[in-house]
Amino acid sequence: MGEILNINHLSKTFGTNVVLTDIDFNVNTGDVTTIIGASGSGKSTLLRCINLLETPTSGDVIFHGIKVADGGMSEEDYRAKVGMVFQSFNLFNNHTVLSNCMLGQIRVLKKSKAEAKEQAMKYLEKVGMAPYINAKPAQLSGGQKQRVAIARALAMDPEILLFDEPTSALDPEMVGEVLEVMKKLAHEGMTMLVVTHEMSFARDISSHVVFMADGKIEEEGSSSDIFSNPKSPRTKEFLTRFREDN
Amino acid sequence: MTIADMSFIQRMIYIVQTYSGSLLKGTGVTMAIAIICTALGCLIGFGVGIVQTIEPKRSASPISKFLIKFVKVILSIYVEFFRGTPMMLQAAFIYYGASQLFGINMGMWKAAILIVSINTGAYMAETVRGGILSVDIGQTEGAKAIGMNHFQTMTSVILPQALRLIMPQIGNNLIINIKDTCVLSIIGTVELFFTFKSISGALYTYFEAATVTLIIYFILTFTCSRIMRYLETRMDGPANFDLATTDTLAYTSGLNSAHVPGRERL
Ligand SMILES: Nc1ncnc2c1ncn2[C@@H]1O[C@H](COP(=O)(O)OP(=O)(O)OP(=O)(O)O)[C@@H](O)[C@H]1O
Ligand SMILES: [Mg+2]
Numbered sequence: 001m002g003e004i005l006n007i008n009h010l011s012k013t014f015g016t017n018v019v020l021t022d023i024d025f026n027v028n029t030g031d032v033t034t035i036i037g038a039s040g041s042g043k044s045t046l047l048r049c050i051n052l053l054e055t056p057t058s059g060d061v062i063f064h065g066i067k068v069a070d071g072g073m074s075e076e077d078y079r080a081k082v083g084m085v086f087q088s089f090n091l092f093n094n095h096t097v098l099s100n101c102m103l104g105q106i107r108v109l110k111k112s113k114a115e116a117k118e119q120a121m122k123y124l125e126k127v128g129m130a131p132y133i134n135a136k137p138a139q140l141s142g143g144q145k146q147r148v149a150i151a152r153a154l155a156m157d158p159e160i161l162l163f164d165e166p167t168s169a170l171d172p173e174m175v176g177e178v179l180e181v182m183k184k185l186a187h188e189g190m191t192m193l194v195v196t197h198e199m200s201f202a203r204d205i206s207s208h209v210v211f212m213a214d215g216k217i218e219e220e221g222s223s224s225d226i227f228s229n230p231k232s233p234r235t236k237e238f239l240t241r242f243r244e245d246n
Numbered sequence: 247m248t249i250a251d252m253s254f255i256q257r258m259i260y261i262v263q264t265y266s267g268s269l270l271k272g273t274g275v276t277m278a279i280a281i282i283c284t285a286l287g288c289l290i291g292f293g294v295g296i297v298q299t300i301e302p303k304r305s306a307s308p309i310s311k312f313l314i315k316f317v318k319v320i321l322s323i324y325v326e327f328f329r330g331t332p333m334m335l336q337a338a339f340i341y342y343g344a345s346q347l348f349g350i351n352m353g354m355w356k357a358a359i360l361i362v363s364i365n366t367g368a369y370m371a372e373t374v375r376g377g378i379l380s381v382d383i384g385q386t387e388g389a390k391a392i393g394m395n396h397f398q399t400m401t402s403v404i405l406p407q408a409l410r411l412i413m414p415q416i417g418n419n420l421i422i423n424i425k426d427t428c429v430l431s432i433i434g435t436v437e438l439f440f441t442f443k444s445i446s447g448a449l450y451t452y453f454e455a456a457t458v459t460l461i462i463y464f465i466l467t468f469t470c471s472r473i474m475r476y477l478e479t480r481m482d483g484p485a486n487f488d489l490a491t492t493d494t495l496a497y498t499s500g501l502n503s504a505h506v507p508g509r510e511r512l
Contacts, residue, residue: 053387055304071305080393090388094406096487103402104392135487149388156392 002029003064004160004191005050005082010059012042012049012215019045020215023059027160027193027208032186034202035195036226037212038238043195044087046212047164050193051084080108083153083161087168089145091137097124097148098133101155109156116155123151127181143174147181160191167198199242203227211235249449257454265445272441273462279430279437280423283362287423288416290363291370294321296400298375321371328368334429337361341433358435362427366419373415377408410481417474421467438462 005027012020019042027033035043048054050061052068052075063082066072092100101120105111111119124130127147137145146166153161163182167175179201186192186205196202202209202223209226211219211234219232230236252260262269298318302311328336341357344350352360381404389399428439438459446455 051391053390076393076395078393079391084391086384086388086391088384090384090391092385092388092403094403094410104394107398107402108393131489132487133490136483139487152392 003027004029005193006060006062006065007046007050008060008062010046010049010056010061012045012054013057018215020049020056023215023217025210025217025220027191029159029191030189031207032190032192032194032205033208033210034206035193035210035212036197036199036202036238037218041212042215043212044164047084047162047193047195051079051082051162076108080104080156081159083156083158085146085149085153085161085163085166087165089137089142089149089169091145091149091152093137095136096133097129097135097137097140100137100148101152104152104156119157120151120155123154124148126154126184127151128177141174142170143177146170146174146178150178150181150185154185160193161185163192163194163196165195165197167196199227199239211238213238249451254454257451258458261445261449261451261455261458265441268441268444269438269458269462272436272438273466275436276424276427276438277466279358279362279427279435280420283359283366284416284420284423286359286363287366287370287419290367291374292405294325294367294371295374295378296405297321298371299378300396324364325368325371328365329372332429333361333365333426334432336365337430337433354430354433354435357433358427358430358437361430362423366423369419370416373412374408377412377415378404380411381407410478413474413478413481417471420470420474424466424470425463 003026007023007025007027010020010023011018023046025033035046037043045054049056052061055069060067060069062068063073063078068075068078092103095103098117098120101124102113102116105116105119106113109116121130121133124133127150129144129147129151132140132144132148137148140148150161150166166182167178170178175198179198182192182194182201183205194202194206204223206223209221209223210217211226211230211232213234219226219230219235226235227239230239247256249257249260297314298321300314300318302314337357340361341352344352344357385403385407386399389403394402427435427437430437431440431443434440442455442459446452449455
C-alpha cells in the first residue's frame, strides 16, 4: 500500500513553549491511525500542523513524497486533498446543509453545480443527513452538524481525512451516531487520522495507534500492541485511568 | 387672508401647498445623496476594512509585507482624519480648496457625493473591520480546510456573515446621512434643510417651516429604518426548514440535478 503522509521530525514551539518534539510517523493508504494521549499532549497542534493551519517550527509534512511547505504544491491544493473534521464542526453558518457540501467543490474543484449537488447528495445520504439539505447549521443538533461536516469533507474526495476529537463537543447521546459514520468509513477503506478520547472506538477501528505524551510519541503500534500489550509505563498508566473511567 | 392672520395649522398647510415643489425637490436631493453616499461609503468601507484585515502569509516576501503595512497606514490616516473632523469643514475645505488651489469648480452634486461618501466610508471601514473580526475564526479554518484561498473564503463565507452583522450599522449610517446632508448647505447644495431656510427666509415663519421640515425628515428616517429591518429579516432566511421528502430527494439526486426553485442559495 502506498504511503500518503510522512510526518518527518516535526517540532512546534509557541514562543518558548515547546508543544511538539520530533514527531515522526507515516500514514499509508487505507490506514486508520488514531492518536491518543492526555489533554495538552499536543494532539490538536499536531493535526493543525499536518493541515498547515499551524506552521511547523521544524521538520516536514510530506505528501506523496512532496514537501508541502517548500512550495512543491500550494497549500490550497494540498488541503483540498486532506480533509479535516473539527471538534467545533465549523460549518458555514451562512449556507444551508446542501450548500455547505457544494461550496468547496464548486469554488475549489471548479465542478458544475449539477455535479457538485450529485456528489453532495451522495455523501449526505451516507451520513443520514439527506433530509436536512435545506436546514442552516444553527437549526441542527451537534451530532447532525458533525455528520454534515463529515459529508462536506468527503464531498471533496480527499485522500485522507483528519478528525480532531469529532465527538468531544457532543452530548453523550449523539456520540454514537457520529462514531457509527466513522466506523462505516473505516470499513469502506477510507484513510483516516483520528484524534480521540473514545478509547473503545480507537481500540476497535485502528490499524495503527499513536500514544502521545508531553508533545512526543511515547509509543506506537497496532491496536492490540497498544491496548493489550503496552510497553511504556506512561501508556499503561494512561490506559489504566481510561479503564477506571469506564 | 395674509400669513399674519393664519393659525399655526393654516400656515403649515400654506407652506406645504405653496412650496410643495421645492420641498419635494429638497427631499429628493437629500434622499438621493443619502442613498448614493451610503452605498458608495459601504463600498469604500468594505474595501478599506478588508485591506485592514489582511495578514500577509508567513512565506510572503519582505517587499509585499512592507507594501501591505504601508497601505494599511495610509488607510488608517484616512479613517482617522475623516472621522475626526467635522464634515461641514471638510465640505468647505474640499469644495473651496479645489476651486482656489486647482481652479476646479466641482459642482454641487459631485462635491456633495464625494464628501459624504468618503465620510461614510471612514466610519464604515471601522465597522467592516470589526464585523470581519467578529466572525468566528472557525469559519475561516473550515473554509481553509477544504482548500479555499483567502479570496474565496472572504467572498463566500466571511463577508456575507460580516455583512449581516453590520446591517444595523449600515442602517444607522443611512439615517445619519439623511440628517447630515444638511451641512452641505454650506456649499449651496439645495437639499431639504436648504429648502427650509429658503421658505422660512421668505415667509418669516420659522416655527411652522421647521415643523413641516422636521416631519418630513422623520418620515424619511423612520421609513428607512423599517426597510432596513425588513432587509435584515430577509437575510436571516426562514426560521424553519422543510425536511426534504423522498420526492425532492429523487429529484435532487438525479443526474440532471435540476434546480429546485428557492431551494438553493449559492
Ligand atoms: N496558539 C498557541 N499558543 C501557545 N500555546 C499553545 C497554542 N495552541 C496550543 N498551545 C499549547 O500547546 C499545548 C498542546 O495543546 P493541544 O491543543 O495540541 O493539546 P491536545 O493534546 O489537543 O489537548 P486536548 O486533548 O485537551 O484537546 C497546550 O499546552 C497548549 O496550551
Ligand atoms: Mg485537542
